[in-house]
Amino acid sequence: MSEDTNLGSMPLLASEGEIKHFDQGVHMLQLWVNVCIIETDEGVVLFDVGLLFNGPRIVEEVRAITDKPVRYVIYGHGHADHAFGVKAVIEDAKERGHPPPVIIAHENIPKRFDRYQEMLPYHEHINRIQFDIPDEMPAYVRKYIYPNLTYQEAMSFRLGKTTFELRHAKGETDDATWMWIPERKTACVSDLWVWSCPNIGNPFKVQRYEVEWAQGLEEIAARSPELLLPGHGSALRGADEIRDACHTVARALRYLHEQVVTMLNQGKWQEEILQGFEWPDEFTKSPYLAPIYGHPYFIVQAILRRYHGWFDGNASHLFPSPSREIAGEVMGLIGNPEKVIERARALEKEGQTQLALHIVDFVIESGAEKKNEALELKAQLLKSLAEREKSLIARNIFLGGVRQIKKTLRKQ
Numbered sequence: 230m231s232e233d234t235n236l237g238s239m240p241l242l243a244s245e246g247e248i249k250h251f252d253q254g255v256h257m258l259q260l261w262v263n264v265c266i267i268e269t270d271e272g273v274v275l276f277d278v279g280l281l282f283n284g285p286r287i288v289e290e291v292r293a294i295t296d297k298p299v300r301y302v303i304y305g306h307g308h309a310d311h312a313f314g315v316k317a318v319i320e321d322a323k324e325r326g327h328p329p330p331v332i333i334a335h336e337n338i339p340k341r342f343d344r345y346q347e348m349l350p351y352h353e354h355i356n357r358i359q360f361d362i363p364d365e366m367p368a369y370v371r372k373y374i375y376p377n378l379t380y381q382e383a384m385s386f387r388l389g390k391t392t393f394e395l396r397h398a399k400g401e402t403d404d405a406t407w408m409w410i411p412e413r414k415t416a417c418v419s420d421l422w423v424w425s426c427p428n429i430g431n432p433f434k435v436q437r438y439e440v441e442w443a444q445g446l447e448e449i450a451a452r453s454p455e456l457l458l459p460g461h462g463s464a465l466r467g468a469d470e471i472r473d474a475c476h477t478v479a480r481a482l483r484y485l486h487e488q489v490v491t492m493l494n495q496g497k498w499q500e501e502i503l504q505g506f507e508w509p510d511e512f513t514k515s516p517y518l519a520p521i522y523g524h525p526y527f528i529v530q531a532i533l534r535r536y537h538g539w540f541d542g543n544a545s546h547l548f549p550s551p552s553r554e555i556a557g558e559v560m561g562l563i564g565n566p567e568k569v570i571e572r573a574r575a576l577e578k579e580g581q582t583q584l585a586l587h588i589v590d591f592v593i594e595s596g597a598e599k600k601n602e603a604l605e606l607k608a609q610l611l612k613s614l615a616e617r618e619k620s621l622i623a624r625n626i627f628l629g630g631v632r633q634i635k636k637t638l639r640k641q
């Protein structure tokens with residue numbers, strides 16, 4: 230995996246990134262997110278249109294390539310980094326006297342936009358944590374440009390001498406589209422390919438789809454693309470590598486699915502499954518599955534949520550007492566918060582940072598004296614976990630915890 234395939238190092242600013250030119254009028258603007266620009270003799274097709282503030286840069290790159298109108302825009306899925314940069318493209322069409330582009334998307338995208346509008350403060354809140362967005366910046370877009378043409382399973386259109394086949398798949402979302410251009414043996418696949426362990430079971434987000442994602446990748450591989458333009462990171466080239474890449478990720482997803490289902494059938498509960506699932510060396514070492522964004526542990530959580538309710542198997546937890554009361558009872562018995570904090574420090578030294586966090590939480594949650602000392606220790610433990618953590622999502626959750634503690638301490 231080259232340096233620039235690491236999601237964490239992708240430039241997020243509109244002024245950075247670069248345009249990649251491939252054969253036969255296929256281009257990819259590689260920002261933090263990718264935008265595919267396909268030229269035909271009758272105009273341009275854009276697949277994915279980046280974040281809202283990427284819009285002007287997209288127009289600039291299209292206009293450096295051609296004066297022809299942008300005839301179609303396809304949303305690869307409805308996430309903010311793929312479907313929100315279209316405004317500038319529409320404005321450019323108006324200024325040039327071109328007809329507005331037809332925006333095509335899967336039929337679930339309008340429902341997603343409706344949900345975003347209904348739950349805007351919630352999405353602001355969770356995305357601020359997930360992407361470590363400072364308080365003074367908006368964390369989510371408020372206005373959405375809906376597609377004017379939707380489809381259910383598949384649709385095709387021709388522009389000039391080129392065919393564009395759109396196929397629905399489920400993966401990170403229930404509204405994904407991948408596009409196949411047979412004459413150019415090119416697949417534009419949005420976040421069905423991201424150079425990371427798939428982002429399934431994101432700790433904040435709605436259900437995602439491991440088996441369907443695998444199926445989507447298998448369908449893409451079956452076309453034997455020579456060029457695969459992903460949602461993030463570098464393009465993949467050559468039929469053999471693309472087939473191997475798609476099949477490796479598909480196999481990993483099916484493997485996790487199979488394990489969770491088997492363990493559920495054996496009557497195992499959530500904790501046992503989360504502690505007991507296997508992630509073989511082949512996957513740990515694969516450049517296609519680096520846990521830099523998603524994480525296999527999160528995927529197992531998603532599969533559990535898909536098939537199982539929230540009961541964890543321990544009847545004590547069905548209607549639990551508040552954590553504060555449980556911690557208060559335990560701390561009352563120990564009688565000495567200093568002892569607990571000392572033990573947490575010892576665990577940290579032994580490399581058991583996670584266990585240290587659980588211990589120190591008893592002091593914090595009970596509201597016992599030494600609470601501030603415990604909070605400071607917790608911040609330090611979270612920072613140390615963040616430094617070691619590869620997954621951007623997990624790292625930002627740890628850092629969000631540190632920020633929260635700092636706010637609490639400042640308020641006192």
Ligand SMILES: [Zn+2]
Nearest residue numbers: 308310420460
């Ligand atoms: Zn994305």
